[in-house]
Amino acid sequence: MAQVARQRFIGEVIKNSSALTIKVRVARERNHPVVKKTIILHKNFLVHDPQQMAVVGDIVRIDSAPEKISKRKNFILGEIIYPAERILDEETGILYTQRKNIEVPVMKAGQINV
Numbered sequence: 520m521a522q523v524a525r526q527r528f529i530g531e532v533i534k535n536s537s538a539l540t541i542k543v544r545v546a547r548e549r550n551h552p553v554v555k556k557t558i559i560l561h562k563n564f565l566v567h568d569p570q571q572m573a574v575v576g577d578i579v580r581i582d583s584a585p586e587k588i589s590k591r592k593n594f595i596l597g598e599i600i601y602p603a604e605r606i607l608d609e610e611t612g613i614l615y616t617q618r619k620n621i622e623v624p625v626m627k628a629g630q631i632n633v
Contacts (some may be wrong), residue, residue, distance in 0.1 A: 526583040529624045541568045547626040565592045576603030576618035
């Protein structure tokens, strides 16, 4: 039986307030048909994060799940490519995150998913 090709995207974590779920924004470039300039489009995906490792600002790789996890969750966290800077406030015990000055990878028009 042939293996089915799975989708893979690279994006930035924009929300992680839910248990076991993060929201990842994936950007891609496209040429505008009339203006003939490159525009950046984005789409948000709900991603299953079983170890709850990702925080806001991380650049992550997401892979399609073998089967649906829930109604809107079809992806699982593959790996954290560039972790965000994590700062722990010792007085309050609150973890703050800050994205490093790294450019988020954008899929080019016609690029195959890595």
